[in-house]
Amino acid sequence: MIYLDYQATTPLAPEAFEAMVPLLRDQFANPHSAHRLGRAAAAQVEVARDEVARLLPPGGKLLFTSGATEALNIAIQGAPAGGIVTIATEHAAVLDTVEVLGRTGRDVTVLPVGTDGLVDMEAARAAIVPGVSLVVAMLVNNEIGVIQPAEVLADLAHRAGALFLCDAVQGYGRVAIPDNCDMVAISAHKVHGPKGIGALWLRDGVKPVPLIHGGGQEGGLRSGTLSPALCAGFGVAARLMREKAEADRVHVEELALLARDLFAGWTLNGSDSHRYPGNLNLRRDGIDGARLLSHCRTVAFSLGSACASGSGRPSHVLRALWLTDGQARGSVRIGFGRYTSRDDVERAAEALNEAAAAQAAP
Known part of the structure; x- marks a missing residue:
């Protein structure tokens, strides 16, 4: 099976797996216990916390969570009262959360994007004004790979007296996270770490209202x-993202160039220049992506966000780009990274192109 769905999840790094085994098998103590074994486990947690934080803005505090969805919910629901501004192409963890808050009376503005997937900056400047308390934006879009101008949006937020929350799940370790963020949400399994853990970074002085109450771990938040x-798995994965950053970048860019040649008959969705190259969202006229997915059983790719798969509805991200329902349904997402080979991309392209040609034939 050829795996080209890196935006849904990434293969676990062998080094991360090896770091986790002793802590699952032998060093099983509760890290919040005061005895020696508990303190030893807690020390492992703090080593990991430091490694994860090294790819984030300087200073601040890092809270471990169950994943990015929890981190985003803590940041959004725990933010000060006031208006919220976000973007139409955000992940459901953001859009669904602000929709719920909107039903409770919060003023919510969802900014449009252009056909390139980039936020409408004129609309952003008009919406991010005093009275807004939180601006939320994804650094690298999970469906189309477009990189939003997070630094500029953060500046607009601060001028209005608002906090800026960056969903850096797809960008962490790959794209520089602006230093002027106030909160950053990340996830381990998108960077070759384990599933079930993420983190929320908070700038010094930023303290959301906690959603979960109990033992007061993670600074009470x-x-x-x-x-x-x-x-530990997250920490090792983060360290590898830092140490292998240049090799990973070169490898992904080379694969992207190869893929663009091999999929020459397809149209790229989203900006051609403001994007992370390891995410190619492609469409082809007369194609039904779901049928293509069913036909190409030796290739693992996707039609968009794994979280929304099975809904039967066209991607809200692609519809925000003003694509028709037919164009959105004729789109596929191909994601690759550290463990993808040139041969993987070549064989996958051959399978998808043959299936697409057969589907489009009269």
Whole structure:
């Protein structure tokens, strides 16, 4: 099976797996216990916390969570009262959360994007004004790979007296996270770490109202017993993202150039220049992506966000780009990274192109 769905999840790094095994098998103590074994487990957590934080803005505090969805919910629901501004192409973890808050009376503005997937900056400047307390934007879009101008949006937020929350799940370790963010949400399994753990970084002085109450762990902002094994796996994965950053970048860019040649008959969705190259969202006239997915059983790719798969509805991200329902349904997402080979991309392109040609034939 050829795996080209890196935006949904990434293969677990062998080094991360090896770091987790002793903590699952032998060093099983609760990291919040005061005895020696507990303190040893807690030390492993803090080593991991430091490694994860090294790819984030300087200073601040890093809270471990169960994943990015929880991190985003803590940041959004726990933010000060006031208006919220976000973007139409955000992940459901953001859009659904602000929709719920909107039903409780919060003023919510969802900014449009252009056909390139980039936020309408004129609309952003008109919406991010005093009275807004939170601006939320994804650094790298999970469906189309477009990189939003997060630094500029953060500046607009600060001028209005608002906080800026960056969903950096797809960008962490790959695209520089602006130093002027106030909160950053990330996830381990998108960077070759384990599933079930993420983190929320908070600038010094930023303290959301907690959603979960109990033992007061993670500075009182996220109660619950941490898993040292998951933390350690995340820490090693983060270290590898830092140490292998240049090699990963070159490898992904080379694969992207190869893929663009091999999929020459397809149209790229989203900006051609403001994007992370390891995410290619492509469409082809007369194609039904779901049928293509069913036909190409030796290739793991996707039609968009894994979280929304099975809904039967066209991607809200692609519809925000003003694509028709037919164009959105004729789109596929191909994602690759560290463990993808040139041969993987070549064989996958051959399979998808043959299936697409057969589907389009009269």
